[in-house]
Amino acid sequence: MFIQGFQEEVMDLWQATLNHPFVRGLASGALEREMFHYYLLQDDYYLAHFVKVIEKSASQAKDEEIAAEMRQVLVRLKQSELLMREQFYPRVGLAEHDFATRKTAPTAYHYTSHLYRMADIGSFGVTVAALFPCYALYADMGKMYQNKKSSEPFYQELMDSYLDENYQKVVLQQKRLVEQAAKEADEQERMMMKQAFQISVEMEWKFFEMAYQKQNWRGSVDYV
Numbered sequence: 539m540f541i542q543g544f545q546e547e548v549m550d551l552w553q554a555t556l557n558h559p560f561v562r563g564l565a566s567g568a569l570e571r572e573m574f575h576y577y578l579l580q581d582d583y584y585l586a587h588f589v590k591v592i593e594k595s596a597s598q599a600k601d602e603e604i605a606a607e608m609r610q611v612l613v614r615l616k617q618s619e620l621l622m623r624e625q626f627y628p629r630v631g632l633a634e635h636d637f638a639t640r641k642t643a644p645t646a647y648h649y650t651s652h653l654y655r656m657a658d659i660g661s662f663g664v665t666v667a668a669l670f671p672c673y674a675l676y677a678d679m680g681k682m683y684q685n686k687k688s689s690e691p692f693y694q695e696l697m698d699s700y701l702d703e704n705y706q707k708v709v710l711q712q713k714r715l716v717e718q719a720a721k722e723a724d725e726q727e728r729m730m731m732k733q734a735f736q737i738s739v740e741m742e743w744k745f746f747e748m749a750y751q752k753q754n755w756r757g758s759v760d761y762v
Contacts, residue, residue: 540720540728541670541713544735551739555675556682560746564697567689574693575632577749580646582627582637584745585620587650591657591669598662604718607711614708622699630692644755645748649741656734661727663719668734670716675742676700677709 545552555561560577563569589612596608656668680700688694699705716735720728747753 540717540731541674541735544667544732545739547732548736548739551743552675552678555739555743555746556679558743558746558750560750561679561683564693565683565686565688567693569690569693573749573752575630575636576752577746578623578627578630578632579636579640580643580745580749582623583640583642583646584650585623587653588669588672589615589620591653591665594657595662595665595669598657598665600662604662604715607715611708611711614704614711617704619699619702619705622702626692626695641754643748643753645741645744645753649738649745652737652741660730660734661719661723663716663723663727664730664734666712666716666719667731668738670712671735671738671742673709673712675739677706 560569560573563573592608592612592615596605596612599605599608653665653668657665660668677700680697683697684701688697716731720731723731
């Protein structure tokens with residue numbers, strides 16, 4: 539399996555991401571609410587661009603059946619994680635004003651820039667390889683902590699969303715598409731896929747670290 543090979547080279551980082559203090563704080567309920575709000579605001583920015591890169595990957599697919607599958611992925615995401623978030627935000631105390639005045643953090647900006655770059659310079663395989671760590675790490679996070687109930691109900695609700703049937707179907711579907719693309723790729727493209735995947739794993743760790751530190755730009759410019 540190609541993904542396993544990509545992943546094994548960064549397994550220490552993969553495990554460090556799953557065990558990041560931010561994630562452990564979600565699972566236990568000890569995470570500061572301000573950090574949680576910060577994370578949700580930045581993740582909303584990330585997801586808006588993540589969806590656009592999925593749309594780009596559908597246009598890159600050479601096979602219409604695969605393009606249709608990517609469009610189906612969008613539908614499933616909207617039925618699971620994105621719908622849950624839309625309903626979740628006001629319940630945890632986030633209002634439209636919070637999103638309107640949000641300043642995009644450096645890591646959120648850099649992670650989405652990485653995804654766009656892979657979509658611009660690479661193939662369908664490179665794009666889906668860059669997208670896959672986000673799916674897979676959150677799926678692993680849900681499974682890893684499923685028997686550890688958070689003392690904070692909202693945190694538990696978020697963790698449970700990664701065990702949602704629609705979300706799990708998306709993860710398996712994406713895994714199959716990455717594997718298929720890697721199998722059909724030549725050696726150069728496969729190396730690009732591996733690099734795209736591994737950079738995204740690095741950015742996943744940085745994303746949790748960003749939220750844990752409530753990262754901001756050192757300058758005063760508003761980044762969008």
